[in-house]
Amino acid sequence: MIRRLGINPAALAYAMTTLGSGMINNIFSFYYVKLFVNKYKISEGAFHQSQVVYMVWNAVNDPLFGYLQDTSKVPCCSQRRLSILYGAPLYSLAFLLAWFPWRSYAPGDWLSGLHLTVALCAFDGMLTFVLLAQCALFAEISSHHQNRLRLIKYSQVASLVGSSSILFCGVLSKNMEDFSAFQAFSVLTAVLSCGCMLYTGFHSESRFDTKAPEADTPRSVDGAASSQVADSASMMWRLTWQILTNRDFQLFVLMNFFQVFMLAFFNNFTIIFTEHLIPPDVLPSLAKSVMYGAGFICPQLLVLVCQGQLQNLGYYRIILFTFYVEVGMAIIMLALGPHHYYIMAFFLTANMVIVQAAFSLFSLPLADIIDTDMQKHKRSSPLSSMVFGTNALFTKPAQSLAPMIVLNILNQFGYEQLKDPGQNSNPSALEGLHSVMFYLVCLVPVCVAALQALAWRPFSIRSSHTIDAKYVDC
Numbered sequence: 001m002i003r004r005l006g007i008n009p010a011a012l013a014y015a016m017t018t019l020g021s022g023m024i025n026n027i028f029s030f031y032y033v034k035l036f037v038n039k040y041k042i043s044e045g046a047f048h049q050s051q052v053v054y055m056v057w058n059a060v061n062d063p064l065f066g067y068l069q070d071t072s073k074v075p076c077c078s079q080r081r082l083s084i085l086y087g088a089p090l091y092s093l094a095f096l097l098a099w100f101p102w103r104s105y106a107p108g109d110w111l112s113g114l115h116l117t118v119a120l121c122a123f124d125g126m127l128t129f130v131l132l133a134q135c136a137l138f139a140e141i142s143s144h145h146q147n148r149l150r151l152i153k154y155s156q157v158a159s160l161v162g163s164s165s166i167l168f169c170g171v172l173s174k175n176m177e178d179f180s181a182f183q184a185f186s187v188l189t190a191v192l193s194c195g196c197m198l199y200t201g202f203h204s205e206s207r208f209d210t211k212a213p214e215a216d217t218p219r220s221v222d223g224a225a226s227s228q229v230a231d232s233a234s235m236m237w238r239l240t241w242q243i244l245t246n247r248d249f250q251l252f253v254l255m256n257f258f259q260v261f262m263l264a265f266f267n268n269f270t271i272i273f274t275e276h277l278i279p280p281d282v283l284p285s286l287a288k289s290v291m292y293g294a295g296f297i298c299p300q301l302l303v304l305v306c307q308g309q310l311q312n313l314g315y316y317r318i319i320l321f322t323f324y325v326e327v328g329m330a331i332i333m334l335a336l337g338p339h340h341y342y343i344m345a346f347f348l349t350a351n352m353v354i355v356q357a358a359f360s361l362f363s364l365p366l367a368d369i370i371d372t373d374m375q376k377h378k379r380s381s382p383l384s385s386m387v388f389g390t391n392a393l394f395t396k397p398a399q400s401l402a403p404m405i406v407l408n409i410l411n412q413f414g415y416e417q418l419k420d421p422g423q424n425s426n427p428s429a430l431e432g433l434h435s436v437m438f439y440l441v442c443l444v445p446v447c448v449a450a451l452q453a454l455a456w457r458p459f460s461i462r463s464s465h466t467i468d469a470k471y472v473d474c
Contacts (some may be wrong), residue, residue, distance in 0.1 A: 008150060012154060013200050014204055015158035017200040018155040018158040018162065019158035019161055019193075020092075020192070020195070020197035020200075021131060022159045022163055023162045023189050024092065024095040024190060025127065026165060027165055027189065029263075029267040030268075030271065033403055035098065035176065036116050040112040040116075041105060041108065042109075042116060043107075044408070045113075048404055051404045052400070054121060054124065054399075055397045058392075058400065059392070059397050062132065062392030062396060063389040066383075066385035066392075067239075067240075069132060069385040070385045080134070080136050080137045080140070082201065083129060083130065084133050084134060084200050085201025085202065087133070087197075088201060090126045091123075091129075092197075094122040095123055095190050097118060097123065098115075099186045124396075135366070135384065137204060138367055139384040141206065152307075152360070156304050157300065164297060167293025167296075169185050169186075171289045174285055175271065175289060239383060240390055243383065246373060247460070248459055249390075252365055252459065253391055253395060256395045257395045258452045260395045261402050262402075263399075264400075265444060270295065273348065273437050274348060277338060277434060282342070283342075291349050295348070298349075299352070299360060306318065306357075315361045315364045319358050319362075320457065322354050322449075323456065326445045326446075329350060329445070330442045333442050347441075369461070370383065370384050410436065415433055418430055
């Protein structure tokens with residue numbers, strides 16, 4: 001039935017996890033900082049402590065889960081679809097932890113800090129377990145560039161639909177002003193998300209799931225003489241070192257670290273910057289909801305529109321071009337100043353779109369790195385989860401560093417006392433805070449995108465879009 005509709009079953013099954021995770025990831029990343037800072041009134045110290053714990057856990061769990069999924073003989077870990085099947089319900093439940101306070105929090109309540117720590121670690125742990133398996137599927141469903149572009153295409157359509165959760169959530173809850181409606185919508189979203197990811201768990205398949213294992217070789221470990229060696233710490237470190245010494249991997253990780261920083265910067269603070277820098281009589285609540293929704297929906301549209309360019313130019317040039325665009329837009333906004341409100345709204349939205357759209361392509365260079373690693377070391381199966389997990393080891397800390405650094409800067413200029421833009425406050429203090437916000441909005445993209453361009457230019461895998469296949473699909 002699906003094939004008769006012209007839909008590729010493998011790509012559809014892969015994309016359903018993108019749909020499910022997109023529904024909940026976007027809501028979580030967009031609202032959790034505002035929730036804990038503005039509504040739960042967490043202290044700055046507790047916020048930073050939670051972010052430090054999260055940063056450590058966020059970095060460590062990816063390579064550990066990656067090694068587990070690549071070397072384990074337990075089906076729920078070693079088979080990608082089963083990892084998603086069993087992880088999906090826990091992933092959706094972890095999403096709900098943040099939105100239901102454990103009691104009525106007083107300002108600076110220690111329990112709100114513990115709540116944030118648990119919510120962040122639980123959500124990221126399950127996100128890592130499920131999405132590492134999906135990332136591995138991307139590299140293992142096919143090695144053909146056209147097939148990978150089809151996975152990207154289906155995934156972007158799914159992400160487009162999933163990202164609409166931000167729009168509907170903003171409209172129905174009035175950007176979290178109606179917190180009961182926000183909670184109800186979160187529960188509905190968690191249920192739908194779980195159902196989508198379960199579809200992947202039942203219907204997706206890696207090429208290597210059906211391969212008969214070699215007599216003395218565990219899954220994905222080349223040249224291992226026994227399961228004891230495969231499970232040893234020395235084997236894990238040897239494989240990790242092989243990945244880390246790949247120069248293209250090093251360049252990609254450096255560039256990706258800054259991209260994750262930018263994603264967290266815009267996802268966590270766009271709603272705060274918009275409320276302070278754009279007056280409500282210029283952009284009412286509904287218009288802001290549409291703006292936030294566009295920031296999450298348009299990246300997928302942009303990637304879909306650029307499918308031809310991806311095929312003809314390759315991801316390397318397109319990603320590099322986005323860095324130049326970010327720098328150019330930020331310089332123009334800085335020159336215009338903070339009082340061009342509609343241009344400011346466009347600038348914030350366009351940055352969210354470009355940063356997220358470029359990030360959506362990052363599975364392509366990682367898949368190419370996995371392919372070259374497999375060829376170089378003559379592996380029987382690729383170290384897909386380990387490569388994605390090792391990448392996350394170095395890039396995930398940026399998810400914590402961005403909110404910690406930015407909130408610290410804002411609080412130095414009185415944000416903790418001026419967080420409600422509508423309250424009566426000292427006009428000069430508010431003007432100083434808004435000035436700092438404006439310079440953050442402009443200067444952070446200029447500096448970060450320039451560093452990314454410098455890191456990305458030496459990347460050597462630039463022509464995979466011209467190669468039919470790097471190894472034969474099974």
